[in-house]
Amino acid sequence: MKIFRLWGLILFLVLLAVFFAFFKFFFDGLVKVAIEKGGSAALQRPVEIKDFKSNLLSFEFNIDKLQIADNDDPMKNVVSIDKIQFNMNQQKLLAWKKYHIEHMLFENISFFTKREKPAKIKKVEKKETKEIKEEKLDFESFTQKLNIPTAKEILQKEQLKTIQVAKESKHQLKQIKEKWERIAKEDFPKEKQEIKQLQKEIKQLEKEAKKLKKPQDYKKFAEKVKKIKKEINKKIKRIKQLKKELEQDKKVVTSVYPKIKQASKEDLQKLKQKYSLSLEGGLNLAETIFGKEIKGYLEKAIEYYKIASPYLKRGEEKQTEIEEKKFRMAGKYVEFKEYHPYPDYVIQNAKLSLNAFDSKISGNLKDYSDNQKIYGKPLKISFNSQNGKMFKTFDLNSVFDRTTNTAKDNINLKITGLKAKDYDIQNYIKFTNNKMNVIGDIKILNEKELKGYLKLVFSNTTPVVLKQDNAGKILKKLFSNINKFYVGIDLGGEINSPDIKIKSDLDEMLSKRLRGMVKEKVAKLNADLQKTINSQKQKYLKEFEKYQKKFKKYESYISNYESQYKKLLKEATKKLGTKKYEKQLKEKLKEKLKFNF
């Protein structure tokens, strides 16, 4: 029996040929499906290609219209590339299983383009993404802040302590006033008459004193003098009491004056504080206008960076550990040392053309490898263009370096004369005719630490106020002649939780202007308030001064009456002194006794 069969060899070769023919026939279709399925799985969004063509003899491959759809909008592509063309080094592929591309072409790379047909979007479990909060300007409170009422309006609305104090004192003052008016009207004339009466009585007693003869007369006279003196003392006492009362009432009235003064001071302070503008924190307009967009772009860029990063060092991370197997054809490849190490995947040179800003920007990708430590060269991607439709110069240079243990990535961007789109703030104001220069430098260390900046310098900007209401008027004044400003974005933190800070001199400029406007308004308001409060204060103080004048008058009356009474008492004591008439009586009694004995 024959051990070998010749026909078997022939059959094997025939079958092999059939297999290759079949493979060739279906290869392109199979690769197309593999790219679409593999790409969709890797990127978590639908990947489609129009056509895949290969030439297995020359190892040339051609991908037509690669589209990566947007998960949120089936009619939009996140990225689309019209043509990808490359050829592989046959020897490296067949002998060493190394995918080495010497020349590659990416034609018309476009972002966020419209699709002709909707993409079949699978429901993907959405990763928890940080919602970018849109900063909103509270225009209502902002304009309310700027819309300062007049002093008159404020005083109509606000309760002044000055008036309150004055009203509270008014009743007391009225009582005092009425009391003293009554005293002045009723008591003071009486006092006058009583003084006259007492003077008369003293004179009468003086006359009577001359006619004293009998001891009984003396006795009667002494009683009368005593009585009149008692009467005068009583009057003096009453006058003193009145004086005391006047002093007390004067004190009450006098105390109102500083109270009104203090209240008016407090009123002014309070109203100044209430109606002055607090501009703490500023307007933060840059964050409001550009914040969401810039943060959105940066978060997207970081997302793509995170997707792309593993491919830059996949060759380094070949695992030798066996993972739990779930289906056949798995297992792990144990890598051994290569005598002539070389990365598994290399793209030596790729020409890129990017559709951005209505222009075609040509670029270059150099030295992509999945193991830069072996390859010894970092990946470099650059895009450079001049005199585009929407810019003067465009330069993007990036280096992704994994040649050492420390991964160092650097992206440098410079765009000059870029026609930027119009920006508006909540339909209140629109910045048109924007031209800007963009410079930026971003460094990422170890695929983790983020550091860098982006600066957008706007020039030729024309702010147009869209609403002609009160806020609009204020904004028009505020934004007039602002046609140059910058927006700076500081990047820090880590790639998974980037710290994005947006600052702008627009805020500073506006704050300055706003402060000027406010200062002017507040100064006017303060002056008006002071004037109005002072007039209120003066009104009450004038009344008070009237009281004071009257009190002085009353005081002089009382003092006059007091001195007159005292004078009367003195006169009565001097002229009608009882001792004198006692002596006279004694002498008369002695004489009488002499004649009798």
Place this chain on the structure above:
Amino acid sequence: MNPILKILKALNSNQAPWQISLAVIFGMVVGLLPFLNLTTLFFIFLVFIINVNVGIFILSASLFAVVGFILDPVLSKIGYLVLTFEPLIPLWTAIYNIPYMKWTAFNNTVTMGALLISLILAFPMFVILNKLIEKYREKIAWFFNKYPILKSLKIFTIYEKTIGKD
């Protein structure tokens, strides 16, 4: 054709026992190997040029593919142990650096495990299967002579012819 009938036909054909045994062994190797690579292709090539029973090979490969599906984790572990066995590393490294060898996927843990197990089992299986086939044929010949009804199934035609010739 019914696989059992196919086996019976092969067992009772005029082929020598080694042709069937070797077909089973080749089927085992190809069936246990996890995917198509140069190693698999090499064994398929052997099947074509060595005068073995192709039908039995296909059946054996299908059967061992199922066994392989179950045994893959074990094969992978064995393959891993062999591929990372320190004294053998220079050998694997040398093979790894031979052009085209990467396409054999020898450094795949399942491939190595399957290859190793099937090669270890190959010789004893070959001997045992040969013996079994011989024994089986003796019994069938006796059986065939005893029960003429089975003769009418025409399974044994070739064997009969062979016996007749002998």
